Structures are given as structure tokens and as C-alpha cells.
Amino acid sequence: MAAKRIVNFSAGPAALPVSVLEEARENLLSLGETGIGIMEHSHRGKAFLEVYGQTEALCRELAGIPQNYRVLFLQGGASTQFFMIPMNFLSSGDVADYLVTGSWSEKAVSEADRFGDVHIACSSKDRNYCYIPPSCEFGDRPAYVHYTSNNTIYGTEFAEIPAVPDDSPLICDASSDIFSKPLDVSKYGILYAGAQKNLGPSGVTLVIIRDELVERGADDIPTMLKYRTHAEKDSMYNTPPTFGIYVMGLVLTWIKDQGGLEAIAQQNQDKAGRLYAYLDESRLFRPTVEPGSRSQMNVTFVTGDAELDAQFIAQAQQAGLSGLKGHRSVGGMRASLYNAFPSEGVDALIACLQEFEASHGS
Ligand SMILES: *Cc1c(COP(=O)(O)O)cnc(C)c1O
Numbered sequence: 001m002a003a004k005r006i007v008n009f010s011a012g013p014a015a016l017p018v019s020v021l022e023e024a025r026e027n028l029l030s031l032g033e034t035g036i037g038i039m040e041h042s043h044r045g046k047a048f049l050e051v052y053g054q055t056e057a058l059c060r061e062l063a064g065i066p067q068n069y070r071v072l073f074l075q076g077g078a079s080t081q082f083f084m085i086p087m088n089f090l091s092s093g094d095v096a097d098y099l100v101t102g103s104w105s106e107k108a109v110s111e112a113d114r115f116g117d118v119h120i121a122c123s124s125k126d127r128n129y130c131y132i133p134p135s136c137e138f139g140d141r142p143a144y145v146h147y148t149s150n151n152t153i154y155g156t157e158f159a160e161i162p163a164v165p166d167d168s169p170l171i172c173d174a175s176s177d178i179f180s181k182p183l184d185v186s187k188y189g190i191l192y193a194g195a196q197k198n199l200g201p202s203g204v205t206l207v208i209i210r211d212e213l214v215e216r217g218a219d220d221i222p223t224m225l226k227y228r229t230h231a232e233k234d235s236m237y238n239t240p241p242t243f244g245i246y247v248m249g250l251v252l253t254w255i256k257d258q259g260g261l262e263a264i265a266q267q268n269q270d271k272a273g274r275l276y277a278y279l280d281e282s283r284l285f286r287p288t289v290e291p292g293s294r295s296q297m298n299v300t301f302v303t304g305d306a307e308l309d310a311q312f313i314a315q316a317q318q319a320g321l322s323g324l325k326g327h328r329s330v331g332g333m334r335a336s337l338y339n340a341f342p343s344e345g346v347d348a349l350i351a352c353l354q355e356f357e358a359s360h361g362s
Pocket of ligand 1: 012076077078079080104148150151152173174175176194195197
């Protein structure tokens with residue numbers, strides 16, 4: 001008998017739709033009628049190729065990915081993209097522009113530094129990344145511009161795609177908000193995301209890349225680190241993360257059943273909106289981020305008293321609400337409300353906050 005599932009606010013890996021988990025469970029022992037479990041199928045066999053084709057087709061359909069983009073399923077997490085991008089597109093002597101809005105952006109910068117020069121187009125480090133800078137100052141014709149669309153740790157998110165200099169491809173780490181709202185892929189050179197927040201299990205990284213960048217990538221680098229290698233072989237130069245690709249397909253089907261990205265965006269706005277509305281009214285709790293910069297995915301908040309924060313987190317845990325402790329660099333609380341996080345979980349959190357406020361508020 002399986003243990004009771006609790007409300008999981010984890011920032012990643014994160015909650016998946018129960019229907020997805022149930023379907024995956026069914027197919028662990030036999031994928032459909034094949035008699036072979038999903039993890040045991042050859043990546044070159046007909047059954048898996050069908051799974052792969054479906055996952056890619058769903059990505060393209062949901063996000064409206066144009067024909068001149070490739071969809072790749074890679075490994076090494078978003079963190080591998082931090083160095084694969086400059087390794088392919090930043091030669092020594094070139095400059096790339098980075099928007100620095102949190103520690104994931106900082107990590108991306110420190111990898112790019114190994115390959116060429118980095119110009120910081122904007123940064124919100126002065127106030128511990130609690131806002132999205134209102135404007136950027138770009139260098140002269142940067143090789144590319146890199147930004148992090150949602151800052152998982154600090155609870156900030158770009159409300160708009162930043163405008164970048166003509167001819168400079170925009171590259172986005174969308175690990176924690178990909179497919180949470182409609183996407184205009186044509187604005188990007190590359191969009192990438194580790195799957196474990198909004199798309200499925202850890203171990204697979206979705207990379208959506210414009211053909212022209214696939215062509216342009218460096219040649220004198222290891223085979224596995226060239227986008228060209230993976231594009232030419234449909235992500236099957238080596239064994240791809242088959243199980244992750246399969247589960248991502250189930251998650252994308254679930255998103256489609258919800259009504260696609262428009263409908264998911266509505267749900268996400270509703271979930272985060274209700275929580276922010278409560279926090280804005282509360283006399284005990286307050287959000288750490290100003291309205292224009294707030295994330296729909298990761299809602300960060302504090303009481304202002306670390307001791308009270310800890311008490312609340314313990315009480316919430318008792319009530320079956322897990323994963324609410326904020327990242328150590330911010331403190332306080334963080335509620336991660338990715339696509340698959342259920343609306344009832346937000347109700348449960350608000351009820352728990354209200355109860356705590358009633359017994360501790362002034
Ligand atoms: C989680 C996260 C990462 C790190 O992803 P890995 O797949 O663990 O390498 C990078 N960027 C953002 C925005 C994240 O949220």
C-alpha cells in the first residue's frame with residue numbers, strides 16, 4: 001500500500017500530475033502491449049521512436065515551435081548548458097552579454113568567463129536579486145545575450161522578453177518557467193530548461209535551438225558538446241534519457257488536456273495570484289518581491305523574524321505541507337507552484353498561513 005501523498009512545494013524536482021505518475025507506473029512493466037517496460041526499450045526500437053516522436057511533436061505543437069528550430073533532449077542539466085553555450089558561441093576576443101538576476105545567472109556567467117569576455121548588461125545583485133532590472137545596457141554587437149527568465153531562488157520573473165540588439169541571438173535559461181505560459185519561440189536563438197521543474201523528471205534537458213545556431217557552433221570542441229552532433233542525430237548520437245523523454249511526453253499530454261499553454265497560464269496566474277493577494281493583505285507575512293517582478297512559479301515570503309519563519313515552516317510540515325523552506329540565500333519561505341502543483345494545495349497553504357497569523361499576529 002502506497003504512503004499517502006502530501007502537498008509538495010518543492011522547487012525541483014517538483015510535483016508531477018498524479019495521472020502522469022499513474023500512467024508511467026502502468027508502463028514500467030510493459031509499455032503498452034510490447035511486453036517490455038518503458039525503461040527497458042532500445043532507444044532505436046520502433047516503440048521508443050514512437051514515444052520520442054510524440055514528445056517532440058507535443059513540444060512543437062504546444063509552444064508553436066517554428067520549422068527552423070530543432071528540439072533536442074540532452075543530459076547534464078541546465079548547468080551543462082551554462083558552458084555548452086559559450087563553448088559553441090563565444091570565442092576568445094568575443095563578448096557576450098548577460099543579464100544577472102540571481103545565482104543561476106551568476107553561474108552561467110562564471111562558465112562563460114572561461115571562454116570569452118562577459119559584459120553584464122544589468123544586475124539586481126545590489127538588493128539581493130529581489131527585483132528584475134527595468135532596463136539593460138548592452139555592449140556593441142554581443143555574440144549573444146543570455147538571461148534567466150524565472151529566478152527560482154529569489155522568486156522573480158521577467159514579465160516581458162527583454163529587447164536585445166539586432167543580430168544578437170537571445171538565449172534563455174527557462175528551467176523554472178518553461179511551458180508555464182505561451183511562448184514566442186521566434187524571439188529566441190536558444191531556449192533551454194532542465195525538465196525537473198515544469199516538464200518531468202530530472203535527467204533530461206530540453207533545448208530548443210534555431211537551425212542557424214546549430215550550424216554556427218564551434219567545430220574544435222568535443223563531439224558530445226556540439227549542438228550539431230545532437231541535431232544531426234535527433235538526440236540519438238548516444239543513448240538519450242529515454243525514461244525522462246517518455247515522462248515529459250506524458251506531462252505535455254497532460255498540459256494539452258488542460259487546454260494548452262494559454263489555459264495553463266490562467267491556472268498559474270490564479271494560483272500565484274491568490275497567494276500574493278493573501279500575502280499583500282497579511283499583517284504577519286509579506287512577499288519579498290515587488291509586484292512588477294514577481295514570479296508566478298516561486299512565491300517567496302517572510303515574516304521578518306527568522307524564528308517565526310521556522311515556526312511556521314514546522315507547523316506547515318505538521319499539516320502536510322512540505323518543502324516550504326526558502327533557499328538559504330534568501331531565508332523565509334518559498335512556495336513553488338509549477339504547472340502540476342494543484343490549486344487545492346494553494347488553498348491549503350493559505351488556510352495554514354491564516355491559522356498561523358491568527359495565533360501569532362499582532
Ligand atoms: C534548477 C535550475 C537550474 C539548474 O538546473 P540543473 O538541471 O540542476 O542543472 C538552472 N537554472 C534555473 C533557472 C533553475 O531553476
